[in-house]
Amino acid sequence: MKIVVLGAGVIGVTSAWYLRQAGHEVTVIDRQPGPALETSFANAGEISPGYSSPWAAPGIPQKALRWLFMNHAPLIIRPNLDPKAVRWMWQMLMNCNNASYKRNKGRMVRVAEYSRDCLMALRQDIGIRYDERTKGTLEVFRTQKQIDGLAKDIQVLKDGGVPFELLDTDGCVAAEPGLAASRHKIVGGLRLPNDETGDCFKFTNALSAKAEAAGVVFRYGVDLRGLVCEGERIKAVQTADGDVEADLFVAALGSYTPAFLQPLGLDVPVYPVKGYSLTLSIIDQSRAPLSTVMDEAHKVAITRLGTRIRVGGMAEIAGFSKDLPEARLNTLKHVVEDLFGGAGDLNHPNLWSGLRPMTPDGTPIIGPTRFGNLWLNTGHGTLGWTMSCGSGKLLADLISGQTPDIETHDLSLKRYAA
Structure with missing residues (x-):
């Protein structure tokens, strides 16, 4: 599939990497002049x-x-x-409360432990340094x-x-x-x-270079204007440089995700x-x-x-x-x-x-929306660096029709509807 990832922070770049490894044609679009120039730039550096x-x-x-x-x-x-x-x-x-805390922490540890394993495997596979x-x-x-x-x-x-x-x-x-x-x-x-531990900015830049060498297209300095809908599907993303069409879109815009998707009637609690x-x-x-x-x-x-x-x-x-x-x-x-x-x-x-x-419950939002070809990878809070590789791998597996290595049913936006 032709996939557009919106956002070039650590979540967007890891999403693009794993989607490309799954065989998809991937383009990343970001308004900044390079990767990891916002929340991923100088975080605490811990992978915990x-x-x-x-x-x-x-x-x-x-x-x-x-x-x-x-x-x-x-x-x-x-x-x-x-x-x-x-x-x-x-x-x-x-x-x-005790019940919610136990449930939410369990979800977060599950994703974070898996992500740490994915990062270790990635480091061994491509020799990335950060x-x-x-x-x-x-x-x-x-x-x-x-x-x-x-x-x-x-x-x-x-x-x-x-x-x-x-x-x-x-x-x-x-x-x-x-x-x-x-x-x-x-x-x-x-x-x-x-x-x-590690430098998230260095990691994201190094991985984006590896992804670009593998065929991912990065378009920096491009303002995002909105999404064009046709029924319950997204046709294109509107940018200052014109519309970009794709088969599927991933919103990895961090704190800016809710405002960007609000015109579609999507309530993203980030x-x-x-x-x-x-x-x-x-x-x-x-x-x-x-x-x-x-x-x-x-x-x-x-x-x-x-x-x-x-x-x-x-x-x-x-x-x-x-x-x-x-x-x-x-x-x-x-x-x-x-x-x-x-x-x-x-x-x-x-x-x-x-x-x-x-998010209010601390758990990231990873999964589909009511629009058949619009997916989310956002809401990681203080743990974007910790959860980045696992979140990208889970997203790529779900989009590609593969069974994820860990449970994902409680990570999507649907949990707030309940």
Whole structure:
């Protein structure tokens, strides 16, 4: 089939790669001048299937109220919210219960674990390089109360067969020696030895080059205007350069997917949740992280990317704003200096923000729509990098009529109709 993929972030590019490997004729269209120039550009860098958890969890409403008054809060809500934001937050609150959390986390871990396996296979098959490391992920806890609240997450890890290690303070420092100077601030940790790290921007650019060499056509700098319908099928995508016809279309536009598809009467429950990252050059190797360390108290990840440290986190409900308030810079600087003091060059920080496309239940939307030839691959939230390869492979298998390697019935848009 002739397939058009809308969006050249990590989700769009992995979709294009696997669709091409399945034998389809693929064109990718994006308004940016190259791949991975929006949300995929400078994310936290962690590939953490075991930490795939929905923001909608029991106790989150109470925590959110406390976070609003913290100096270095993991959640920021801007005033003057639009109705879409209010509706999305209400839907998320409806998922803040034990049953929904267990179901949603199970879905997310299933996709993320499969995606990690797909990434490993891809790396072996084509030798792609992206500052990757396979040294696991460590979540550190500053209070015993945080450790006591792990029961639900550990049960999901056990149910999914995900290896994990519960560590005391000494174990955390043994896994990440750079924490030695801050050991008095840590009471324990949860380590997932099979997790990985890597630069999503480097990966997406490298894979797009491989895809182009394999026959995928990339059209950059092209504004998308809308979709042309004929009955219950899509005939073409309207662009500033004219209409592009195809047999099938894949919307992988991240946070921009709902607005683009709204004229078709499709209600896609994805909302942009803004995140921030800080990139620092390493100036002291002995104090730097070896892999990813997640600070549970601040919901901030600190990741080693080659000779750099990437500090990423926070969730800000602010629509499509991409401004860079100094308060967010101060939070990221505080967390990295608090745990890995002296490791990175804080005199030359590189601050960035991106819009994570989040669903109310945390699970991505992968599958068909009521239009027979329009498919979705969006809504991955903070886990687009973690879930990218698996999502692309699942999409390609479903479109090609192949039986996917994992269950997919609860990943499509239909679950919201129920």
